[in-house]
Amino acid sequence: MFQVRIHGRGGQGVVTAAEMLSIAAFEEGSYAQAFPSFGSERTGAPVVSFCRISNQEIRLREPIMEPDAIIIQDPTLLNQVDVFSGLKKNGFILINTNKSFTELGLEDFVREWQKDRLCSVSATELSLKHVGRPVPNVPLLGGFAAISGVIQLASVVKAIEDKFSGKVAQGNIAAATEAFNIVSIQMQTGLEHA
Amino acid sequence: MPLQVIKFYQTGTFTVGNRLLSADDRSVQANTQRTNSLNSGHRACQGCGEALGARYAIDAAMNATDRQLIAANATGCLEVFSTPYPETSWQIPWIHSLFGNAAAVATGIAAAVKVKKQKGLIGDVRVVAQGGDGGTTDIGFGCLSGMFERNDDVLYICYDNEAYMNTGVQRSSATPPAARTATTMPVGAHPGNVFGQGKFVPAIAMAHEIPYVATATVADLHDLEYKVTKAMTMRGARYIHILVPCPLGWGYPSNDTIRLARLAKETGLFPVFEAEYDQITSTLPIRRRMPVEEYLKPQKRFAHLFGKKPDVGTIARIQAHADKNIRKYGLLQEEFSQHG
């Protein structure tokens, strides 16, 4: 079972991200479970969502305490919430930022994890560019496909087409694809992503 | 029937005699054609205004709908005396659910009827909800407002005897100021029900801008029948509020029910009118204006206002309320105010 935890703020599509991730996994024939850490609807408040992916029926219902991957949609959470809590040693981190990990002040912090599993992508910029709205969740899914290989980009595209239609769907597909490419390069070159 | 100007009427009671009406408009109690929606054998008190009002109202509704009528009834006197298990006096399909939900139950029936009609299973079946003042103005108020707001196709009839009679005459939000009830006793500095409280639901119904709102009393039964018949020609939320005196609760001889209902109207204390979408369309004018004492004196629930030292202050306040109604609803038309 592969467990993903997504951190962000209300209004950034954190819950939708987990749902779409589960749809992408479903499209590949996997079982997937997605759920938010529930709270009253409030824009701007910290939000967490979870997604489990497995080739067997998923019965577990607890929040994800030891994720295999963490996606951070809003880096301003880094000082507020213990976003990396429980991340496995060989876990993946994907951050929505145009800064480097060092610039984010995480250089010392991320020493515990494998450098080649820590990536960043400026998802908000990509979303603004392709969709015209600053919602980073979809490009980050493209980035997640690249960093972890747990789902294919094609499945992310299917999930986008499931949730959106018309120009918005196309824009999101373009954003996700570009994010996928950016992160793929980071993974291949092993360059300064963390 | 719409208002007819008839200048001759019986002395003493000032009622208009049957013989002066056209044949179509005469009351005939023993007509075999009567639907008798509320059949004889029910357990109402002698002189019950509600039994009279309900029978006339539902008979009119049954006639207007060719007997295609379903009723939802709130808990209260009417429900209790009309269905003493294992008997029932109702000729139509009838359901009693709870005290505060008659309007909502009627909404549900109306929705069901709409679906069944769409499916071709039934014809044009109509729905009536009924309750006393307690079940309508207090505990049933939320559901009533909801039904109004959605404009559900229900005629709601409130039988107002101005207190929770079934449980022993406790005060409701329809109880008039100064009236004695079991929870507003004629003791202390302000005997009886206090001034400055209470609500007049017909006005609130009008504020919902529903297709039809009317008030009526059991003193003018043709007027009541006319209003119910008219209401049944319309669709959407409709409300009729009927003043139904209660011999036991108000404390008067059981043969005075109709007379007291008439006095309530003639003093101006109970305005009788029709409204459509928040506009008053007609009033039943006062034929012969009476001072409020004529109405209050015969009722034991106001006895504490009279006696050796009458409470002139309170009576004046009640009179002021009657005067206000007369002004507000235009209850006096010049040619009628002359009779003395």
Add this chain to the structure above:
Amino acid sequence: MLKQTEGSHAVAEAVALCRPEVICAYPISPQTHIVEGIGEMVKSGQLTNCEFINVESEFAAMSVAIGASAAGVRAYTATASQGLLYMVEAIYNASGLGLPIVMTVANRAIGAPINIWNDHSDSLSQRDCGWIQLFAETNQEALDLHIQAFKLAEELSLPVMVCMDGFILTHAYERVDMPSQEQVDSFLPPYEPRQVLDTTDPVSIGAMVGPEAFMEVRYLAHAKQMQALERIPQLAKEFNTIFGRDTGGLVHTYKSEDAETIVVAMGSVLGTIKDTIDEMRTSGVKIGVLGITSYRPFPLEEVRQALQNAKRVVVLEKSMAVGIGGILSTDVRLALSSERLNGYTVVAGLGGRAITKKSLHELFSQANRDELPALTFLDLDWNMVNKHLERERTVRRSGPAAENILRDVGVIASKIS
């Protein structure tokens, strides 16, 4: 057809397949998505011959359902927590009158203190109202139970509550197999009422019944629950024949045949428990699970049979009998009154506190050593509790209890769970 969808939407679709005719509901977290889903289907024309009514309160919702059902159509509503309590008078009215209304309860805690998260206090508070209560373990079972519920309700003329954990199931995206309209139609025939407000054959419904007949009328409610005990397993079999799934029934056992310790629970927590049990089994621990699907009628005999050979029983419940211990535990105890074994009550997950595999491992290990007290509050922070009790002991004007404890908890947003 396989779908990846939110639990609420799965239920909305399943209810729509049952050809409901009047749907009336008042929004309350966490049921909102169910009603919104159906509402949209009606408005778009996807669900035909169905009236969708936006009511002004839960009391109105149940009342509208009562009117509709009495007038002879298939009626449905949904609620949770405070909403369920607000309609209690009408709930008793519906079962007393024998109206086959189906209602989803998206299980949520009852305030004060106000809490929107999951536990079973709401439906359990109505355990004696006469409604049938079925608890779903997964979203698949939730949607399946609704289909079974309409058939069961209409056969018995008794309303049915389908309970599913709020948020944990309602807001979880998972895979479900959605039946086809043909499958549902072959299982669920059109509604044939036992009593109906019909102008061609008028009846009066809802008379006052005095001491001369009340006991007999009420006994019928008991008799119907007994009938339900027989019908529920049969329905599950019939469902399996048409839909190919073993959902519903009275109880489900998991690795319990040779178990020395059996854990009893209801709802979604069964999933986490099963994962824990599997892990413990690999270490050779003889432990199993009994899941209760039909809470009302409570299957005393089936529970007894499932548990009779165990050495000990741990009832893990998301509910509390204040001052006594557990609610489900009490019913299980009744089933075991002729047996001799160790019984442990664990109150867990109140107000949405997560029940983790880690905690369950520890809990079950303790149970196996018979080191559990009779009553355990799982993962309770005794520090916080004692701190507050001390505060109350020393100061009269100690302030609102809930707010004091929250202050001790600290900022919630920084927590993961």
